Amino acid sequence: MNPIQPLSHKRPLPLETFYYGSTYYPEHWQPEDMENDISLMQAAGFNMVRMAEFAWHLFEPEEGRFDFSWLDPHIEKLGKAGISTFMCTPTATPPRWLTAKHPEMLREDVVGDVMCHGSRQHASHFSDIFREYSRKITRVLAEHYADNPYVVGWQTDNEFHCHFAEDHSPAVQSGFREFLKLKFDGDIEKLNKDWGADFWAMTYQNFDQIETPRNMHPTHLNPAHVLDYQRCLSWGVTRFQKDQLDILREVNSKWWLTHNGCFASLDFHGEFTEDLDFLGFDSYPFFEQNISQRWLTHAFNLDYVRGFSGNFIIPEQQSGPGGQTDYFHNTPEPGEMRRMAYSSIAHGADSLLFFRWRTCRFGAEEYWCGLLDHDNIPKRRLAEAGQLGAELKKVGPALMGSSVEISVAVAGSDYDSNAGHQALHLGLPGPRQASEVVHMHLNHKGHSVGIVHPDDDLSGIDVYIIPHFPLFKPEWIPRIKEWVEQGGTLIVGARAGCKDVNNNVISEPLPGCFADLTGTWVQECGKQNLPNTRPLEIIMQGQKVVTETWYEELVAEDAEVIATWNSRFLKGLPAITCRNLGNGKVLHVGTWFTNEVVDLLEAYLPVTNRFPENVEIVDRVHPDGSRLRFVINHNDEVVKVNFAEEAIDLLSGETVFGSKELEPNDVLILK
Numbered sequence: 001m002n003p004i005q006p007l008s009h010k011r012p013l014p015l016e017t018f019y020y021g022s023t024y025y026p027e028h029w030q031p032e033d034m035e036n037d038i039s040l041m042q043a044a045g046f047n048m049v050r051m052a053e054f055a056w057h058l059f060e061p062e063e064g065r066f067d068f069s070w071l072d073p074h075i076e077k078l079g080k081a082g083i084s085t086f087m088c089t090p091t092a093t094p095p096r097w098l099t100a101k102h103p104e105m106l107r108e109d110v111v112g113d114v115m116c117h118g119s120r121q122h123a124s125h126f127s128d129i130f131r132e133y134s135r136k137i138t139r140v141l142a143e144h145y146a147d148n149p150y151v152v153g154w155q156t157d158n159e160f161h162c163h164f165a166e167d168h169s170p171a172v173q174s175g176f177r178e179f180l181k182l183k184f185d186g187d188i189e190k191l192n193k194d195w196g197a198d199f200w201a202m203t204y205q206n207f208d209q210i211e212t213p214r215n216m217h218p219t220h221l222n223p224a225h226v227l228d229y230q231r232c233l234s235w236g237v238t239r240f241q242k243d244q245l246d247i248l249r250e251v252n253s254k255w256w257l258t259h260n261g262c263f264a265s266l267d268f269h270g271e272f273t274e275d276l277d278f279l280g281f282d283s284y285p286f287f288e289q290n291i292s293q294r295w296l297t298h299a300f301n302l303d304y305v306r307g308f309s310g311n312f313i314i315p316e317q318q319s320g321p322g323g324q325t326d327y328f329h330n331t332p333e334p335g336e337m338r339r340m341a342y343s344s345i346a347h348g349a350d351s352l353l354f355f356r357w358r359t360c361r362f363g364a365e366e367y368w369c370g371l372l373d374h375d376n377i378p379k380r381r382l383a384e385a386g387q388l389g390a391e392l393k394k395v396g397p398a399l400m401g402s403s404v405e406i407s408v409a410v411a412g413s414d415y416d417s418n419a420g421h422q423a424l425h426l427g428l429p430g431p432r433q434a435s436e437v438v439h440m441h442l443n444h445k446g447h448s449v450g451i452v453h454p455d456d457d458l459s460g461i462d463v464y465i466i467p468h469f470p471l472f473k474p475e476w477i478p479r480i481k482e483w484v485e486q487g488g489t490l491i492v493g494a495r496a497g498c499k500d501v502n503n504n505v506i507s508e509p510l511p512g513c514f515a516d517l518t519g520t521w522v523q524e525c526g527k528q529n530l531p532n533t534r535p536l537e538i539i540m541q542g543q544k545v546v547t548e549t550w551y552e553e554l555v556a557e558d559a560e561v562i563a564t565w566n567s568r569f570l571k572g573l574p575a576i577t578c579r580n581l582g583n584g585k586v587l588h589v590g591t592w593f594t595n596e597v598v599d600l601l602e603a604y605l606p607v608t609n610r611f612p613e614n615v616e617i618v619d620r621v622h623p624d625g626s627r628l629r630f631v632i633n634h635n636d637e638v639v640k641v642n643f644a645e646e647a648i649d650l651l652s653g654e655t656v657f658g659s660k661e662l663e664p665n666d667v668l669i670l671k
Contacts, residue, residue, distance in 0.1 A: 001256055002401075004277060007269060009452050010403045011310025012350070013278050015256065018396025019351035020389055021048035021083065022371060023316060026074045027055055028360050033376055037357070038081045040378060044371075045389020046083050050315055050353055051075075053088035053158040054120070056137055057095035066140055079150025086315070086353070087151050089141065089244050091134045092158040093120045098133055105130040108169035110214045119364070124167050125160075125240040126175035138244045142251035153256040154248050155315060156241045159282060165233055165265030168212045172236070177207045179232040194502045195224040226423035227416065227503040233265040234415065238272040245275050260315040267415035268308040269453050281305040282316035282355070285340050286329035295616065295634040296440040298340060300451075302347035303404075303439065304432070307413030307451035311348040311403060316355035317341055320369030320381055328367060335665030337381060338388050339632060342667045345395075346618035346630035348404050354385060391651050395669055398628060398650065402620040405627070406450035407606045410439045411466040413453045420471040420503040426527065428549065434467040434493070434593060441595045446608035448619065458483040462606045466514075467493040467593045468550075473501055474513040481517060485582025489604050492518055492588050494525070494550045510552070511588065518588040519558030519579040525590075526551055538575045538591065538600070539566040545596045552590030559588065563600065576600070612639040615662070629670040633662040647671060 002014040021041065026034060041049070052059070052071060060066055075085045099106065099117045105127035107115045115122035123130045145151045184191045188206055197203040202222055204210055213221045213229050245257055260280035262268055273279055285298040305312055319337055321329040332340070341352055356370035366374075371382045412435040421430045429437075435451060442449040454476040458464055464480070466472070484490050497512030499505060506512045510522035528536065528549055536547045540563035553565070554574040563576035579586045587604060591597060609617040616632040629647070633639055639662050646657040647670035656670060 001254075001277065005310070007273060007309040008456050009307050009310055009406075009409075009450060010457060012401050012403050013311045013313070015278075015313075015350060016400060017047070017351075018392060018399060019048035019084070019086070019313070019353070020392050020396070021046040021050070022319070022354040022357040022385075024049040024051050024074075024357045025360070026051070027058055027070060028362075029358065033358070038077060038083070040382065041078075041083055041357075042081055044382065044386040045393055048084050048086055048152075048351070048353060049078060049357070050086040050088065050155065052090055053155065054090060054093045056090035056093060059090065059141065060095060060137060062097055063101075066144075068144055075148065075150050079148075084152045085148075085150050086153050086155065087141070087145060088155040089134070089138050089157055089248075091123075091137070091156075091244070094123050094130065094133065099123070102127075102129045102133075104170070106169065107167045108172075109164070110166055110168060110217065112168070114169070121159075121161075121163055124169045124171045126167065126169070126171040126236045128171070131240060131243055134240070135243050135247060138247045139251070142248050146251045151255070153258065155280065156244050156257065156259045156276075159261035159263060160237050160241075160259065161233075161263040161265050162261060165263070167233070167236075168214060172212055172232075175236050176212050176229065176232050177210055179235050180210060180228065181207050183228070183231075194504075195222060195228075196502075196504055197222070221423065223420065223423035223503040227420045230265055230419035230423070231267070231416070234267040234270070234272065237266055238270075238275065241272065242275050258313060258315070262305050262308070265419070268305075269413050269415065273309045279305065279309050279312045280315045281312050281349075283314050283340075283344050283349075284316070284318045284322060285343075286318055286322060286332070289330070291330075291636075292614070293440070295340075295343060295614070295632075296443055297436075298343055299347055299443055299616065300436050300439045302344060302349070303449075303451040304412055304435070306348040306404060307453050307456070311350045313351040313353075314344050314349045315353050317344060317349075317352050319354040319356070319371050319385070320359070320373075321367070322369065323367035324364060331369075332381070333665075334380060335384070338384050339634070339665040339667060341388055342630065342632060342669075343616065345399065346404075346616070346620065346632065350399060395628075395650050398671070399620060402622045402628065404450060405460070405619040405621045406448045406452075407461060408442055408447045408449045408463045408465070409452035409458065409461045410435045410442075410449065411454050411464065411469060412439075412451040414469070416473075416501070417469045417471045420499060423503060427529075428468075428495075428527070431467070431469050437595070438465055438467050438593050438598055441598050442605075443616075444613075446611060446617065447605065448609065448617070455479065458488060461488065463489045463491065463604065465491045465493070465593075466496055468495050469493075469497070470495055471499040471501065471503060472497045472513060477513050477517065481581070484517065484584035484586060487583040489584055490517060490586045491601060491604070492586065493593055494552050494589065494591055514588075517579070517581065517586045518577065519586070520554050520556050520574075520577050520588045522590070523553040523555050523573075525553070535567060536565065536570060536591075537567040538563050538597070540564075540576065540600050543600060545594075545600055547591040547597065548594055549592035554588060554590045559586075562587075578604075611641055615639060615641060626671075629668075631662070631668040631670065633664060633666045636664050638663055643670075 288294040288297040358372040559577035559579035
C-alpha cells in the first residue's frame, strides 16, 4: 500500500489496485449452484469477493471448536482464478451458543426491552464479555489466514449501528460513566457546570449516579447530556473496533483494513476512521424513490462520506431491487446499475463490489436481489456487470491516486453538529439535511460541488457554504478566516454558531464565533412555523423570494447590506450582508437556505458547467494536474452535449469534440 495521509476530502486511497467484484456467500448455496460461479466472475472482470461477515456460527460451531473447511476451498479456487478475498470479522452476528450462555451481553432499547437472538446486531459493543469473545474469534481467523496469499484485506464487523444505535444495557451504563470520567478528568463538578445541571435539579454528586438519557422517560432531556451520550456511543464502537484492528495488524501488517456502512451515532471524521486504512460506504441509491432526484441524492451521500476522510471503497453497491419486510425497491432499468456505479466511482470510490452475487432464497434478505436472481440464470444485470468489469480494466488503473475536484464546498460530515442538533431540534431540519438541500440544488445547476468538514483543507475551493450549523467549534474559525483573506467567499447561514461544544446556547449575540468574520450581529430571530399564513419576503436587486423555516434581523456593523426584508414588521431591515475581508468576502444570510434563496447568491458563485440538465460532470484530478472527467447522462432521453475541447473517451477510445449525443445512462470518461 501507499502511505496513508491525514483525513481530508482530498485524500486518495493508499491502494494500488482497483478492486472490482461482489459479496459472496458460499454458505448459502449448494455445490451445484456454484459450479459456474468462478467462470462467470472471470467473464465479468472480477478480481475480488467479500466473504464471511455473518459466519461466526460456522467458523466456531461450538465454543472453542473451529472449522474452516467450509470456506477455505472457495478462497483457494477463487484465488487461483485471479480473484482475491476480502474477509470480514463476523461479530455482527454472534452465534446462538454465545448469546444463550451470556444473555447479559445483549443490547437494551430505550424502553428497557432486551434484544433477542434471531436477527443481527443484538450484542452490546460495551459488553466486556462480548468484546473478549470478539477478540478471540478475530485472532483465530487472523492467525488462520495470516499466510494465505489470496486474503488481502479485512472489514471489521458489518454496518455498525445499521438498524438502531441506542443501547441502555447495564454494560452501557458502566461504559457511559467510564467515558464521562475520562472526558471530565474525574471532576463531577466540571460535568455539572458543563451540562448546566442546575436546571431541573439534574446535579450529580458522583459519576455512579449518572444514567444514559432515555428520551421521553418521562419527558424532555438535557441536550448536553444527550450529546455526550451520543459521543459515548461512538467511543464504544471505536474501542470495540480497535480491539480487532490491533489483532489484525499484529498478525499481518500487510493487510488493508476498512469498515462498511456509515450509519448513525458514529464519528467518521475522527478516531474511528483514523484507526482504519480507509472507509467503506455501502451504496444503495434506490432507497430514493423519486427517479428524477435519485442521482442527486446518490451524489450527496457519496460526497458526504468523502467529506469524512477522502476517497473510499464500496463494499456493497446496489445491483438489483432491495426489499425487506415493508418495502421493495424499483428494479434498475437496463444501463442504470452501471450508471449508478460510475457515479460512485466519479465521487471518490476507488474500488467497488456489488451486493450481492446471487440472490438468497431464505432469510430476511431473500428479496435483496443480486447480480443473479433466485433461479441462478445469468441475465442482463450480470451482463451489465461484465461490461463494467471490462471497462474498469482500462479505467481503474488511471483512477488510482486521484481525488475529486470541487469549486464549491458545503459544510458537512461533522458528528457533533448533527448529534447536538438532534438532542433539541425544535422541529428544524438538521445540519445534514440543510447541507443536502444546498448540495443537491447546486449540483443540479451544474456546479462542481462537494462536502467539506469545517476543519479540512479549503485550498482550491472558491466558495464555502455553512448552512445552519448550531454547534460550530471556534477553533475552526482561524483556518476559515485565513482562507477568506486569501480570496475565498464564505457564506454563513442562519442559526450558525448558536451552541457551544457542550450543546448549550451561547451568551453572545448570534452569529457567535462567526461575528468577527461577518461583521454583523442578530437583533432578532424566529421560526416560521406556517410561513404561508404570515409570509416573509426578501428582495435583492429587484428579485423577490418568499422565505421558509427561519428569519433573522441582521445588524450590519461592518458589512454591506445586499438584501433586505420586504414584508411585515421586517420591511426594510437587513436580510443578507456582505463583508470584504482581505481578498475575499463573507456573506451572512439571515434565513434558511432554500433553492430560491441559494439562487439569490448566484453572483457570488463560480461559473457552472454549462451542460444539459441532469448531465453530471465530475473531475478526478491527479497530483500532477492530469484529470479524468466523468460525463454521465442521468436523463431518460437522448441529450446533445457540446464539447469545446478535444478529449479521448477512455471507455470507447474515441475522440470527443464538438456536438455529441448521449443516450440515456451513457457515461464518458474523458482524458
